[in-house]
Amino acid sequence: MLGAFRVIDLSDENGVFCSKLLADLGADVIKVEAPGGDRSRRIGPFYHDIAAPETSLFWFAYNVNKRGVTLNIETKDGQSILKRLVERADCVIESFAPGYLGGLGLGYSELCRINPRVVVTSITPFGQTGQYREYKACDLVIQAMSGWIVGEPDRAPLRWGGEQSFALPGFVAASGTIMALYARQMTGEGQHVDVSMRESMAWASTMPWNSLFWEFQKEVRRRQGNLSSRGAVMIQSIFPCADGHISWRIWPGALGHLTRRVVDWMETQGKAGTLRNVDWSHLNLLGTNQEEWDKYERAFGDFFLGVSKRAIYEAAREWGFIAVPVEGARGVVENPQLTSRGYFVALDHPELETSLLYPGDWFKSTVEPRMLRRRAPLIGEHNEEVYVRELGISRTELRCLRESGVI
Amino acid sequence: MDALAGIRVVDFSNIVAGPLCTRFLADHGAEVVWIENPLAMEIRAYTPFAGGQPGINRSAAYLMLGSGKRSLVLNLRNPKGLHIARRLSARADIVVEQFRPGTMEQLGLSYEELKRVKPDIIMLRISGQGQTGPWARQPGMGNILQSMLGFTNITGWPDRGPISSVIAPYPDYITAFAGVLLLTTALHYRKQTGQGQCLDLSIAEVGLQSLGPMLLDWTANEHQQERMGNALDRAAPHAVYRCHGDDRWCAIAVFDDEQWVALCRVIGVPDLADDLRFSTLLARKRNEDELNSIVEKWTVGHAPEQVMELMQAAGVPSGVWQDVRDINECAAFRERGFFQMQPHAEVGDWSWAAPPFRLSKTPFVPRPVPLAGQDNYYVCSELLGMTDEEFLSVEKEGLFDIP
Numbered sequence: 001m002l003g004a005f006r007v008i009d010l011s012d013e014n015g016v017f018c019s020k021l022l023a024d025l026g027a028d029v030i031k032v033e034a035p036g037g038d039r040s041r042r043i044g045p046f047y048h049d050i051a052a053p054e055t056s057l058f059w060f061a062y063n064v065n066k067r068g069v070t071l072n073i074e075t076k077d078g079q080s081i082l083k084r085l086v087e088r089a090d091c092v093i094e095s096f097a098p099g100y101l102g103g104l105g106l107g108y109s110e111l112c113r114i115n116p117r118v119v120v121t122s123i124t125p126f127g128q129t130g131q132y133r134e135y136k137a138c139d140l141v142i143q144a145m146s147g148w149i150v151g152e153p154d155r156a157p158l159r160w161g162g163e164q165s166f167a168l169p170g171f172v173a174a175s176g177t178i179m180a181l182y183a184r185q186m187t188g189e190g191q192h193v194d195v196s197m198r199e200s201m202a203w204a205s206t207m208p209w210n211s212l213f214w215e216f217q218k219e220v221r222r223r224q225g226n227l228s229s230r231g232a233v234m235i236q237s238i239f240p241c242a243d244g245h246i247s248w249r250i251w252p253g254a255l256g257h258l259t260r261r262v263v264d265w266m267e268t269q270g271k272a273g274t275l276r277n278v279d280w281s282h283l284n285l286l287g288t289n290q291e292e293w294d295k296y297e298r299a300f301g302d303f304f305l306g307v308s309k310r311a312i313y314e315a316a317r318e319w320g321f322i323a324v325p326v327e328g329a330r331g332v333v334e335n336p337q338l339t340s341r342g343y344f345v346a347l348d349h350p351e352l353e354t355s356l357l358y359p360g361d362w363f364k365s366t367v368e369p370r371m372l373r374r375r376a377p378l379i380g381e382h383n384e385e386v387y388v389r390e391l392g393i394s395r396t397e398l399r400c401l402r403e404s405g406v407i
Numbered sequence: 408m409d410a411l412a413g414i415r416v417v418d419f420s421n422i423v424a425g426p427l428c429t430r431f432l433a434d435h436g437a438e439v440v441w442i443e444n445p446l447a448m449e450i451r452a453y454t455p456f457a458g459g460q461p462g463i464n465r466s467a468a469y470l471m472l473g474s475g476k477r478s479l480v481l482n483l484r485n486p487k488g489l490h491i492a493r494r495l496s497a498r499a500d501i502v503v504e505q506f507r508p509g510t511m512e513q514l515g516l517s518y519e520e521l522k523r524v525k526p527d528i529i530m531l532r533i534s535g536q537g538q539t540g541p542w543a544r545q546p547g548m549g550n551i552l553q554s555m556l557g558f559t560n561i562t563g564w565p566d567r568g569p570i571s572s573v574i575a576p577y578p579d580y581i582t583a584f585a586g587v588l589l590l591t592t593a594l595h596y597r598k599q600t601g602q603g604q605c606l607d608l609s610i611a612e613v614g615l616q617s618l619g620p621m622l623l624d625w626t627a628n629e630h631q632q633e634r635m636g637n638a639l640d641r642a643a644p645h646a647v648y649r650c651h652g653d654d655r656w657c658a659i660a661v662f663d664d665e666q667w668v669a670l671c672r673v674i675g676v677p678d679l680a681d682d683l684r685f686s687t688l689l690a691r692k693r694n695e696d697e698l699n700s701i702v703e704k705w706t707v708g709h710a711p712e713q714v715m716e717l718m719q720a721a722g723v724p725s726g727v728w729q730d731v732r733d734i735n736e737c738a739a740f741r742e743r744g745f746f747q748m749q750p751h752a753e754v755g756d757w758s759w760a761a762p763p764f765r766l767s768k769t770p771f772v773p774r775p776v777p778l779a780g781q782d783n784y785y786v787c788s789e790l791l792g793m794t795d796e797e798f799l800s801v802e803k804e805g806l807f808d809i810p
Contacts, residue, residue, distance in 0.1 A: 001596045017617075025592055044640060045624040045632075057627060061619025108767075127765075130743045135719050140637060140645060141726035144658040147734040149574045150562060156647040156656055157728045159637050160572055161561030167617030168577075169763070171584035176764030178591040179435060183410035183769045185598055191768040199745050199763035202734065204580040205572075208760030209453075211735035211746070212467035215758055216455040220730050221574060222654065228573045237573055238554070245569055247554035254449065258546070313555075317545045324555035326569050329625035329632065332557050332615065337542040343612055344626070357626035359615045363589060364537075364607040366518070367596065 001368060002027040005090045005181065008082075009066065010073070013040035014197065015095035015123040016062045017170030022091075022177065023065035024362070024371045030085070030386060031066040032073075035405055037379045043163075047352065053379060054351065060376050062166070064347065064358065068377025069386050070407045077406045079104060084391055086111050091119040091177055091190075098128045108192040119180040119190040123173045125165075127196035137197070139165040146201035147210070151223040158223070169200035231285045233293045238326065241304045246312050248304075248323035250296060252288075256281030261321040262300070271303050333357065345372050383407055409436020410769035414594065417496050418442065418476070419516075420505035422450055423549060423579040424610060425533050426472040428586030429503055431762050433475030434771035440499075440786055441476040442492060443779065444483055445809045451779065457754035463809065464753045464778050474759060475774030477782035480807050488806045489514055494791050497524040500597075501590055505533040508543040518605035527603035529593045531586055537609035549576025549610055556614050557621055563634040578614030585613045643691035644670070646699050647728055648706040650714055656728035657711035659702065659718055667691070669721040674705040749773050783807045 005027040009019040016031070016038075023029040031038075036053075043058035044051070072078040083106075086092060092111060094101060101107045108120045122128055125137035132145075142165040144157075151158035176193040184190055202208070213219045226238040228249075237249045251258045259280040266272040275296065304312065309325030316323040325331060333344060345360035361371045387393045387407070401407045414437040418429040426441065433439040443451075452461075453468035463469075479495075482488040493516060496502050502521060504511055511517050511532070521528045532538055535547020553559060554571055556578065563570040589606050597603055615622065624630045637658070639645045645660045661667050664687075671680040679685060679701070684694045691698055706714050711727040718725035727733060735758065740746045749759040752775070762771050787793040787801070801807075 001592050004599075021588060021616075025588075042641070043620075045620060045628065045630065047627050049628065057623040058620045061623055126739070127743060131739050135726075136722060136724040137726065138639075138642070138660045138662070138724050140639070140647070140658045140660050141724045144647065144656075144726035144728040147729045147731060148572075149731075150570060150572050152564075152567070152570065155564065156637065156649065158562060158564075158570060159647075160577065161558055161632075161634075162618050162621055164577070164617060168581055168584070171581055171588060172763050175431070175584050175587035175591060176762075176766060178588055178595065179410050179764075180766050180769070182591050182595045182598075183408075183766065185595070186410075186412070187408065187768065189768065191766055194765040194767070196743070196745075196763055199740075199743070199761075202740075202745070203760070203763055204575060204577055206575040206580075207731070207734050208471045209467050210574065211731045211760075212470070212758065213455045214732040214735040216457050216467060217459045219455065220732055222730070224573070226571050226573060237551070238559070238569060238571055240568075245554075247551045247559065247571060249551070317542050320545065322546050322548055322551050324551055326554040326559050326571075327557055328560045329557055329618075329622050332555070332618075332622060333625055335555070337536050337540045338611070338615075340540040341537050341609075341612070343615075356623065359612075359619060359622055362585065362613045362616050363609070365589075365604050367602060367604045 001025050002178070006030070006088060007091045007093060008032060008085050008089045009093045011093050011095035011123060012038055013043060013058070013166050014125070015093050015170070015173065016040060017167050018121065018123060018173035018177070019066065019093045020062050020064060021170060021174040029066040030382070031063055031068045031377060032071050032082070033068060033379060035070045035072055035380075035407055060356070061358070063376035065371070065373050066377055067382040067386065068380065069383050070380040072406050073104060073106065075406050077401060077404075079106060081387070081391070081406075082106060083114050086118055087115050089115065089118060090181060091121060093121050093123070093173070093177070095123045098122070098124055098133045112190060115190070117184060117188070117190045119177055119184065119193060121173050121177045121193040121195060123169055123195045123197065125197045127199065128194045139163040142197050142201055146198050146205050147207045148201070148205045149210070149221055149223050152225040153223060164204070165197050165201055168204050169195060169197040172200040233285050233288055233290055235293070236297050239301050239304045241312060242306060242308045244309050245326040246304060246309060246323055247326055250300065252280055252283035252285055256283060258321045261319040262323075265315050265319045266303055273299060275299050345370070347372055347375050349375050351378060380407065408769050409772070410766060411435045411437040414438070414501065415499045416440070416501040416503060417499040418503045420503055420533065421447060422505075423472070423576055424582035424586065425503050425505035426450070427580070427583035428531070428590070430472055430474055430476065431583070431587050432590065433774060434762050435766075435769065436772070439476040440479050440495060440782070440790070441473065442483070443478055443480045445480050446482070446484070448779075448809070457757060462753070470751070470754075470757060470776050471760065473776040476777060477786060478777035478779055479782055479786045480780035480809055482806050482808070483514060485804070485806055487801055487804060491787070491791065491801070491806070492516065495786065496521050496528070498790055499525070499528070500594070501529045501531065503531045503533070503586070507546055508532070508534050508538045522603070527597055527601060529590065529597060529603045530605045531590055531608060532606065533582060533586065533608050533610065535609065536611045538607045547610065549579035549582075552610055553578050553614065556611060557618050561621065561632050561634055564636045565634055569634065578610045581614050581617060582608060582610045638695065643688060643695050644698055644702050646702075648699070648703045648714070650706050650711040651709055652711070655711045657706060657714040658726050658728055659714070660724040662724070664688070666723045670718065670723050673717050673721050673723070674702065747773060749775070751776055752778060779809060780807055
């Protein structure tokens with residue numbers, strides 16, 4: 001759907017996911033790396049534990065569908081080539097420290113002089129402005145300062161797994177970028193999109209809502225493991241089962257019918273016991289005490305201990321209640337719903353003489369063809385294609401640029 | 408100037424992903440009519456309430472999601488209500504829904520039906536696990552679903568069980584932004600080709616995109632990632648340290664030798680930098696527990712803000728683990744306009760939160776949160792051309808009644 005767009009991606013781990021999404025939607029994304037490879041290639045895990053620039057699975061996952069060139073933008077030749085690339089581009093994605101590109105004469109004001117239609121999207125931990133703009137950050141620090149409430153009360157707050165600061169802000173940045181491109185149809189001009197990873201993660205940790213607990217009620221919400229509190233009652237949301245854990249909770253009141261359905265299922269196995277007598281739809285949390293609630297949770301918990309993750313997942317589908325297994329990567333890849341949707345797709349890696357299974361289409365549409373077109377680029381893989389064939393740099397010049405460390 | 412001026416959205420969705428997506432569209436000038444089912448107004452019943460006082464216009468959840476929208480309270484179980492919804496959809500550029508798959512078909516509002524009256528309609532259908540497949544009709548909820556995707560399994564301490572994000576349904580937020588991305592893309596596509604489309608967005612499928620490396624570790628290496636607390640393979644120290652005060656913490660992360668030397672200076676033991684137990688990253692990883700207790704012996708004597716300031720001044724990544732009070736009162740957030748006081752007809756001034764992306768020339772504009780049913784008349788008369796008599800007659804039938 002974005003087939004006509006060209007994106008120049010100058011970013012590191014803070015931005016590569018953004019342009020991957022644009023590439024998934026059909027944009028022609030050129031990943032520009034420093035000669036020798038981008039620093040994000042150092043992030044594992046690694047293919048067959050081979051710690052090398054061309055085997056980073058982080059790189060593989062977040063750079064699919066892109067072409068790749070090398071360019072040292074700290075050299076005059078590099079800056080000149082970048083400007084030529086920007087001339088022909090619709091957007092630039094970058095994640096340098098605020099002011100870095102400006103210092104090289106490549107800031108938004110210079111780039112939009114070269115190409116008034118270009119959209120420049122800057123993704124940084126704290127945004128382009130503000131008292132923290134020069135602070136050093138990483139996923140842990142960004143999660144800390146976006147108020148993640150995860151963990152157990154007797155230990156330190158926990159980071160949410162999978163270095164999410166490299167992912168969710170990418171969705172934010174991509175959506176702002178396309179919105180700017182859409183606005184361009186009206187204005188004829190590009191603009192600068194400022195994305196703060198901290199603000200993005202603050203939305204994801206529900207701070208616009210949760211911070212109002214302080215503002216409205218002077219209440220500080222705290223981490224409580226897998227418990228959530230409603231009124232005077234703490235409600236469990238993760239239960240051990242025969243072969244692991246499931247995520248499920250008792251719903252009283254308006255969603256009480258969901259709990260009823262679990263009891264109905266238990267009844268078919270003769271295990272409902274006294275739970276069958278509880279009127280879940282009229283159970284009022286304000287009128288229930290923890291002791292009573294714990295009794296219910298123990299009864300359900302005892303039942304779940306005898307059932308497998310798969311059995312619960314299937315029963316949830318059959319009976320219409322909400323329960324899912326707590327899965328690791330293997331369970332995810334083997335998930336029957338994802339399989340039926342054709343979610344995982346094999347992508348060829350000729351350089352490894354194999355193909356790898358990737359998460360594929362992240363949406364379906366009446367117009368969109370399949371998303372996965374090519375694996376992430378090797379270092380400088382498309383230097384010739386882009387520089388010689390598209391920019392018209394001669395082979396002699398290319399050799400000079402290579403030998404002098406520009407590419 | 409508004410990026411989405413002239414775009415009209417009809418939003419049938421209820422909680423988090425859908426309504427948040429359309430909220431960001433409203434922030435940029437789209438007219439969003441939020442259809443609220445009077446029999447399912449949970450979003451107006453979530454705590455906290457302004458002033459601690461319950462009321463259908465006082466819920467923080469609604470304030471967060473309702474910003475800039477028009478509120479149409481409409482009973483869709485009533486055929487006249489459904490008819491209004493259908494007529495409204497025919498005048499929309501975009502329809503967003505997040506019902507259990509099959510519901511819109513039951514209501515006669517499937518994509519095929521909508522397309523018949525508006526051929527270039529853009530429809531975004533959000534669901535837990537997709538519109539098709541054996542689990543399509545199972546009700547879903549982001550904070551439960553996330554455990555199926557792998558997040559929970561890799562969150563927690565190595566010596567304890569998996570920990571979910573109970574308070575924040577993380578994949579719902581991914582879905583909300585993915586929705587904005589898809590809808591702006593679809594608007595662009597429609598401008599180029601005249602074609603609308605129907606988008607099937609599954610919270611599970613889009614959520615999994617942010618676990619790519621973890622999934623590839625299995626498909627390429629048959630390796631399942633384990634819980635590792637706050638540690639990270641390529642850094643040490645890398646943890647959250649107890650600070651002075653009640654439940655006060657600060658994150659500190661050291662990725663290279665320079666940051667290590669700087670940290671030792673900050674905590675008053677410059678010679679520690681050359682201590683063979685810690686002088687290299689590998690050594691620090693080998694002796695990480697001891698390292699962490701040395702750092703924490705220092706941090707417990709300092710407020711987390713001071714730890715952060717001293718570390719950052721020395722070039723070491725560090726951040727206060729902010730609680731909701733810190734976040735709400737954060738001067739940096741206020742300075743950025745991420746939180747700004749906005750007036751509300753009933754609750755007075757409250758802290759509105761800005762979208763996390765800022766467009767320099769077509770920026771977001773904070774717009775008021777509607778009271779329940781505030782725009783019933785506007786929608787019926789202005790958008791649907793109903794006469795006052797027609798409006799009064801449907802009103803008498805109880806179509807807009809809130810129980």
